[in-house]
Amino acid sequence: MRIALLAGVVAAALVVAACGGDNNNGQQQSASAPGAASAPSATPQLSLAAQVGAKMFFDKTLSGSGKISCATCHNPDFAYGPPNGLAVQLGGVDDNTPGVRAVPSLRYKEFTPPYSDLLDNPDGVTPPGPGGGFTWDGRANSLADQAKIPLLSTYEMANRSPDAVVNTLKAGPYAALFKQAFGENAFADSAKAFTMAMSALQSYQQEDPSFHPYTSKFDLLRHNRGNYLTPQEMHGLQLFNDENKGNCIACHLSGNAQGGSVAPFTDYSFEAVAPPRNMEIPANADPTHVDMGLCQAAATGHTPANSAKFCGMFKTPTLRNVATRQSFFHNGVFHTLRDVVEFYNKRDTNPELFYSKAADGSVNVYDDLPVQYQPNIDMTVPVVHTRGAAPSMTEQEVDDLVAFLGALTDDFQPPSK
C-alpha cells in the first residue's frame, strides 16, 4: 500500500495523458513499450521449452483423475481464470474435491518479484513491506516453483508424486519434444526431469503473448493510441485514483508515473482487506478452519506465532481482466464487481450489509479474521470508517468505478473509422 500523498499527482498525470490526444509525451511513452511493441498479428516463436509447457498446460493426463488440466481452472477464454462462478473449483482423484481458495488469473504475472517481508514498493514512496511471490499468500517464488503445487495437491491435479508426473510425460505423445527441448537423456534422472517440466510450464507462461496481451481500452489510452473510454468509464478512472473517493490506486498501482512501465494494477503488497467469511467454501463449515493467508504460509517461514502482524493479509491481485471473473477475493465471497466495490465503499459505514450476525442480532464485523488479528486490517479503503455515516462514494459513483474496471479487459477492438 502506498501513502496517499502521490495519488493526486498520479491522478493529474493520467488525466493529462487522457486529454493529451496524439501529442507524444516522450520518455514515458517509450518507457511503456511492451504492449505497443507487439504487433497483434506476429505470433512469436515459442522456445522448445515453452512449447512443451504449452502441451502440458492443456494435458489432462497430468491429473490423477485424468479429467483436469491447468486450463480447466485457468481457462484461456477467461483471462486464464476460472470459467464459472464457483468460489472454489473441484479437483482431486475423484475430480470432486473442493479447493479452499478462489482461482486467480494467470495474466500479467511476469513482473511478480519473489516474496520478501521487506519488498521495496514499486511506487517508490511507500516504505518496504511484505510483497511479491505467487499464490494468494506468496509462498512460491517463481512460476516453476508454483507449478509443483497444483500438480501434487490432493484437491487439484492430485498426482501421487513428482515421479508419477515424469512417468506420464515419458510415456506421452510429446516425449520426443521434451527430449528435443531438454536433451536426449532428459528422462534419465526423474528428479531433474521434473524440474525441467516445471521450467517448461514457466517458460510457456512467460513467453506466450496470450498471458500478457496489453490490449485493453486502458492500454490504448496509455499509449496515446486513442481514448475509447466512455465518459462514465473516464469518471470511474478519476474515482479510482481519488484518495477521497475510491483510492484504489493506493494498492492497485496503475499509472505510468509509478509502477514502472506496465501499469500492473497491483503493487504486489500484502494487505488485510477483511472480506466476509464465505460459507460456500465447504472447509468453512468447520468454524476452526480460518484462512489467514500470509501468516500461515509455512514455506516463507511464517506462522501465526512468529508473524501475527501478517495474519489476514493476502496478495493484492492485478485488476486487469477482473470483469471476466465471477467470484472475487481469495475466498470468492462476492460474485459481482458491483458487490466488491460496494464492500470497499461501505465496509465500515454499513458492515451489516456484508458480515454475519451474532445470536443477539449484533454484527460480527470482520467475521473471517480472529479478533486478536483485526488491528492488521487496512484502513486506507474504505475512506470513511464511521458506522452509519455517508460512505465516500454515491451509488452512481460506485457504478462509474465498476464501469472503469471493465475498461481493463483485454482484446478491445477499436471501431474502424
Ligand code: HEC
Ligand atoms: C483445480 C483448480 C486448479 C488447477 C487444475 C490448477 N490451478 Fe493454478 N491455482 C488454483 C488456485 C486455487 C490458486 C490459488 C492458490 C493459493 O493461493 O493457495 C492457483 C494459483 C496459481 C498460480 C499463482 C497465481 C498468482 O496470482 O500468484 C499459478 C501461476 C498457477 N496457479 C498455475 C497453474 C498451473 C501451471 C497449473 C497446471 C500445472 C495449475 N495452476 C492448475 C487452482 C488451480
Ligand code: HEC
Ligand atoms: C490497501 C490496499 C488496497 C486498496 C486500497 C484496494 N484494494 Fe482491492 N485488493 C487488495 C487486496 C489485498 C485484495 C485481495 C484481498 C483478499 O482476497 O483477501 C484485493 C482484491 C480486489 C478485488 C478482487 C480481485 C480478484 O481477482 O478477486 C477487486 C475487484 C478489487 N480489489 C478492487 C479494488 C477497488 C475497486 C478498490 C478501490 C475502491 C480497491 N480494490 C482498493 C488491496 C487493496
